[in-house]
Amino acid sequence: MFSLTPFTLLDYPHKTACIVWFAGCNMRCLYCYNPDIVLGKGKIDFTNVLNFLKTRKGLLDGVVLSGGECTLHQNITDFIKEIKTMGFAVKIDTNGSNPKILNSLIHDRLIDYVALDFKSLPHTFKHLTQSGLFSEFEESLSLLIESNIPFEVRTTFHSSLISEDDFVKMIQYLQTKNFEGNYYVQHFMNNVPTLSELDHSNKEIQHKNFSTPKIKVIFR
Numbered sequence: 001m002f003s004l005t006p007f008t009l010l011d012y013p014h015k016t017a018c019i020v021w022f023a024g025c026n027m028r029c030l031y032c033y034n035p036d037i038v039l040g041k042g043k044i045d046f047t048n049v050l051n052f053l054k055t056r057k058g059l060l061d062g063v064v065l066s067g068g069e070c071t072l073h074q075n076i077t078d079f080i081k082e083i084k085t086m087g088f089a090v091k092i093d094t095n096g097s098n099p100k101i102l103n104s105l106i107h108d109r110l111i112d113y114v115a116l117d118f119k120s121l122p123h124t125f126k127h128l129t130q131s132g133l134f135s136e137f138e139e140s141l142s143l144l145i146e147s148n149i150p151f152e153v154r155t156t157f158h159s160s161l162i163s164e165d166d167f168v169k170m171i172q173y174l175q176t177k178n179f180e181g182n183y184y185v186q187h188f189m190n191n192v193p194t195l196s197e198l199d200h201s202n203k204e205i206q207h208k209n210f211s212t213p214k215i216k217v218i219f220r
Contacts, residue, residue, distance in 0.1 A: 001044050002037045002068065004052060007060070012091045012113065013152075015061035020049055022067035026097050028130035029119065030196035031158050031188050037068045038195065046079050053086055062089035062112070071098035071105075080110045091115065096140030097133040106147045114144055114151040118183075120162055121170055128161050138177075145179055153179060158188040159202040171210055171217065180214040187219060 005019040025038040032038055053063065063083050070076060071094050080090055091113040094102065105111045118137070119125055125134040144151045153174065157167065167185075174183065188201040206219040 001042050001046070001049060002040055003043060004049060006052070006056075008064070011064045011066075011093075012062045012089070015089060015091075017060055017062040017064050017091070018052075018056065019064040019066055020070075022065065022070040022073055024072060025067060025069045025095070026072060026131060027069070027095055027119075027133065028195055029156075030128055030130075030161060030194065031156055031198060032195040033189070033192055034068070035193060035195045046075065046082075049079075050082055053083060053088065057086055060088065062091055064091045064093065066093040069095055069097065071101045076101065077104065077108075077110065080105065084110060089113070093117070094140070095119065095129075095133070096137035097131070099136055099139040099143055102140050103143050106143060106149055111149060114149060116140060116144060116151060116153050118153050118155045118170065118174070120155075121166060121173060124162065124166065141177055141179070145177060152182050152184055154184040154186060156186045156188055157201070157205060158198060159205070160199050164205055167205065168210065171212065171215060174215055175212065181216070183215050183217050185217060185219050 002021040002023040008017050008019055011017060011019055021037055023037055023040045023042045070092055083090055089112040090110065092111055093115045095117045120128045122134045126132055155170065187203055187206055190200045210217040
């Protein structure tokens with residue numbers, strides 16, 4: 001694992017939590033804020049994190065597993081089992097590229113909340129993520145919609161990478177998949193280190209209302 005954030009009130013809805021950041025990712029999103037995590041190596045091991053969590057029993061509600069891409073790590077299932085035995089709720093942040101593991105975690109009731117990244121539609125996905133993993137994302141989305149696990153869909157919006165027209169089509173895509181709930185849109189933060197050099201992103205889109213009767217679009 002790359003690092004540990006010992007306390008957050010922002011990353012797990014309605015819960016106090018810590019964040020475990022996993023090094024490595026199978027995407028190279030042009031706007032990625034965490035190039036040091038995506039390209040880096042692990043600095044702490046599972047034992048260190050579990051020892052930390054033992055000191056937080058009764059103080060934290062949950063643990064967020066983020067990255068990078070946490071589902072890529074071969075010991076992720078055993079690690080989550082250890083966390084659950086301590087009584088913590090578990091949230092994972094995922095790009096949806098590993099539906100097999102996601103399905104296993106859902107089936108074994110090891111996760112309590114999921115934040116799924118919706119990068120873009122197929123025609124821009126490969127350029128934006130430098131990967132060909134859209135069908136895997138699509139399978140992960142379907143798994144979550146069919147499950148009983150609370151989850152959110154979220155997108156990082158950069159005006160040079162996703163047009164407003166494409167964004168509207170992304171909402172329509174979610175409708176065709178029968179997604180209902182909160183769709184969080186994080187506007188790209190200008191002037192931060194990213195994997196690729198990007199122009200400033202125009203923020204006009206966040207002043208418009210894109211919500212539908214079943215999908216609430218929330219800019220944050």
